[in-house]
Amino acid sequence: MPDDRILAIETSCDETAAAVVAPDFTVLSSAVRSQIESHRAFGGVVPEIASREHVRFVLPIVDEAMRGSGSSPADLAAIAVTQGPGLIGCLAVGLSTAKALSLAWAKPLVGVNHLEGHFFSAELEAEPIEYPAIVLLVSGGHTMLVHARARGVYRVLGQTRDDSVGEAYDKVARELGLGYPGGPVVDRLAKQGRDLYDLPRPMLREGLDFSFSGLKTAVRRLLAERSYEVADVAASFAAACTDVLVGKLVRAIEEWQPRSAVVVGGVAASPIIRARLQVDVPPTGARLLLPPTKYATDNAAMIGAAGWWQLENAGPSDAGMGPKPDLRLLEAATAA
Numbered sequence: 001m002p003d004d005r006i007l008a009i010e011t012s013c014d015e016t017a018a019a020v021v022a023p024d025f026t027v028l029s030s031a032v033r034s035q036i037e038s039h040r041a042f043g044g045v046v047p048e049i050a051s052r053e054h055v056r057f058v059l060p061i062v063d064e065a066m067r068g069s070g071s072s073p074a075d076l077a078a079i080a081v082t083q084g085p086g087l088i089g090c091l092a093v094g095l096s097t098a099k100a101l102s103l104a105w106a107k108p109l110v111g112v113n114h115l116e117g118h119f120f121s122a123e124l125e126a127e128p129i130e131y132p133a134i135v136l137l138v139s140g141g142h143t144m145l146v147h148a149r150a151r152g153v154y155r156v157l158g159q160t161r162d163d164s165v166g167e168a169y170d171k172v173a174r175e176l177g178l179g180y181p182g183g184p185v186v187d188r189l190a191k192q193g194r195d196l197y198d199l200p201r202p203m204l205r206e207g208l209d210f211s212f213s214g215l216k217t218a219v220r221r222l223l224a225e226r227s228y229e230v231a232d233v234a235a236s237f238a239a240a241c242t243d244v245l246v247g248k249l250v251r252a253i254e255e256w257q258p259r260s261a262v263v264v265g266g267v268a269a270s271p272i273i274r275a276r277l278q279v280d281v282p283p284t285g286a287r288l289l290l291p292p293t294k295y296a297t298d299n300a301a302m303i304g305a306a307g308w309w310q311l312e313n314a315g316p317s318d319a320g321m322g323p324k325p326d327l328r329l330l331e332a333a334t335a336a
Helices: 036-042 047-068 088-105 116-121 164-174 183-192 214-225 230-256 271-280 301-314
Strands: 006-009 015-021 027-034 076-084 109-113 133-138 143-150 152-158 261-263 288-289
Touching: 006 047, 006 088, 006 301, 027 047, 027 261, 027 301, 036 047, 047 088, 076 088, 076 116, 076 183, 076 230, 076 301, 088 109, 109 301, 116 133, 116 143, 116 261, 116 301, 133 230, 143 230, 152 271, 152 288, 164 183, 164 230, 183 230, 183 271, 214 230, 230 261, 230 271, 261 271
Parallel strands: 006 076, 076 109, 133 261, 261 288
Antiparallel strands: 006 015, 015 027, 133 143, 143 152
């Protein structure tokens, strides 16, 4: 059946991704090429390298997604692509590719806010979100609490004042000599260690904003001033982060009384945080929704789902749109 699927492209940071998604958010194919090995020696993402890698791999990844779904251009209703936020050079590669395919295949273009895309990741291979909802977005670049009255109707309740929680994980991993990316390694070691060290829970009882730079500094001081077991430091750090994230989420739920509590972003793949959420959120009465682990980190399937909703509710985007590296959630075309 023609026009029954969207091709989506995601190149906001260091994953080159493409997916084909049906109108009911069924993922017909999802292809992701990670750049971890290209950046590992530098201890973090190097924007110039990331852009070059996207140029090299974006068309092969698009071809893989199209072939994996058995799709031809005639089957597509539109092409969705991340417009922002993200690294400007990386965003430009995805947008240029999407624009070229849109022109060549005569398909409308839909620019998607990456943050809003993460919200839709919780609906992939799952039941729809029941609104109103409280959404906790925790990733390498963002940490924020959002009240979603409905799809596209958002109010930011709190966000980080400095580092995101994902950045904090990577920086602590670097201090411990664990390499990049830090999150999975810290979590793995934390399971083997004990929460022995008295690390701060920054701003735990102060509003709904976050701050993780002080926690990172406390870990550095601990390493400089005493002997330690790496696994115990990892466990103590993970416990502090989890206390803050889950504690503020529960407080927001108690204040706003949503039907759903949604936790998305790469850090939502953490088994430690997932286990704690399963204990602390159900007593609030909100329905807990987490994306499948494979859709928690950056991917194009979530961009396709958000693209479908935007296409049906706001129509196609301006074909002349450019990258918006600092795009805010409320600047999304679907927001009200």
